[in-house]
Amino acid sequence: MPGVFNLDRSELLRSFxxxxxxxxxxxCVGHGEPLPDARTALNAVAATLPA
Structure with a gap:
């Protein structure tokens, strides 16, 4: 999720x-457990991001 360590918010959102x-x-992410069915989970989050 967008946070204070992201220098270019618009690039972060495009990349996500x-x-x-x-x-x-x-x-497999740097923190936490592996995320099975990653496409579904990432699409769900992407749908909530600002334009």
Missing amino acids: RRLAEIDARLA
């Missing part, structure tokens, strides 16, 4: 939307 378009079955 691009990641959501990938047909990923699993996402």
